[in-house]
Amino acid sequence: MEVFKEAQLLRKRLTKHRNNGHSVGLVPTMGSLHKGHLQLIEKCLKQNKVTVCSIFVNPTQFSNPTDLKKYPQNIDKDLTLLELTGCDIVFNPDVKEMYPQPPVVQFDFGQLGNILEGKFRPGHFNGVGFIVSKLFNIVVPDRAYFGEKDLQQLAIIRRLVTDMNYNIEIVGIPTVREQNGLALSSRNKRLTDKEKIQSSIIYKSLKAGEVILRNQGSARDVCNAVAAVLKKATLLNPEYIECIDMDSFKILVKDDITENTAICTAVKIGKVRLIDNLIVRKLRPSRK
Ligand code: PAF
Numbered sequence: 001m002e003v004f005k006e007a008q009l010l011r012k013r014l015t016k017h018r019n020n021g022h023s024v025g026l027v028p029t030m031g032s033l034h035k036g037h038l039q040l041i042e043k044c045l046k047q048n049k050v051t052v053c054s055i056f057v058n059p060t061q062f063s064n065p066t067d068l069k070k071y072p073q074n075i076d077k078d079l080t081l082l083e084l085t086g087c088d089i090v091f092n093p094d095v096k097e098m099y100p101q102p103p104v105v106q107f108d109f110g111q112l113g114n115i116l117e118g119k120f121r122p123g124h125f126n127g128v129g130f131i132v133s134k135l136f137n138i139v140v141p142d143r144a145y146f147g148e149k150d151l152q153q154l155a156i157i158r159r160l161v162t163d164m165n166y167n168i169e170i171v172g173i174p175t176v177r178e179q180n181g182l183a184l185s186s187r188n189k190r191l192t193d194k195e196k197i198q199s200s201i202i203y204k205s206l207k208a209g210e211v212i213l214r215n216q217g218s219a220r221d222v223c224n225a226v227a228a229v230l231k232k233a234t235l236l237n238p239e240y241i242e243c244i245d246m247d248s249f250k251i252l253v254k255d256d257i258t259e260n261t262a263i264c265t266a267v268k269i270g271k272v273r274l275i276d277n278l279i280v281r282k283l284r285p286s287r288k
Contacts, residue, residue, distance in 0.1 A: 022049035026141035031055040032072040032186035036176035040145040054091040061127025149175040205229035206278035219243040219252035239266040
């Protein structure tokens with residue numbers, strides 16, 4: 001496994017691969033890798049000749065400086081895991097390499113970037129759009145891999161690819177969960193044991209919403225059902241609970257349901273903020 005710190009050297013290496021007809025897959029990460037990341041790597045290994053994993057804690061996507069400071073990092077462990085999984089190349093630049101100057105270009109994803117995470121983390125998707133397009137320009141991958149846990153991020157990146165004509169296939173990978181349902185996230189490392197147990201209720205709440213949805217309940221019924229379950233866990237403070245139409249990625253208002261719906265939530269627990277979602281496909285759309 002080769003590790004690059006400089007974009008220019010990585011470019012040179014990848015140009016060689018491309019000249020040899022090798023396909024290149026990219027798995028962008030912020031490190032602190034868990035099984036969810038490793039599934040992205042495994043999928044990438046299957047579909048491409050060369051797998052590149054980037055590890056970079058991107059400061060421009062953090063609206064909260066404490067969140068950035070506390071973001072878990074363990075590069076040695078990450079490199080060991082990547083080596084064991086069979087990753088070919090790691091790109092691990094420092095902030096100066098990625099941002100030699102404070103960026104002036106802005107990414108505004110309109111309504112898509114203003115709801116859910118965008119509403120509660122102003123500037124977040126500007127930072128994500130910025131770093132992901134930088135990585136796309138440096139690596140020029142054939143495919144790039146992202147987890148469905150960050151569902152809105154996935155929608156934003158698909159839009160980035162369409163709007164900017166990137167010739168890259170975006171592959172979304174289903175959320176990987178602990179046995180108790182807790183979605184894997186690097187932020188879980190900051191949870192106490194008690195918080196971890198209560199956090200598993202997030203998935204249970206989404207499943208309760210799914211039952212309502214499958215019984216032709218409205219978006220409002222679904223959100224109420226999710227809220228009712230979350231309320232039982234005293235440490236959980238929901239920031240938002242919304243149903244999203246997966247085709248338009250718009251929030252479903254009150255009485256709506258659509259064929260493909262995602263139930264999305266963000267929950268604060270102690271000093272940690274977790275997001276999760278459940279995609280419920282192919283319902284018969286109707287109105288109450
Ligand atoms: O999902 C993440 O880990 C980050 O948002 C990403 C896509 C690596 C960009 O920094």
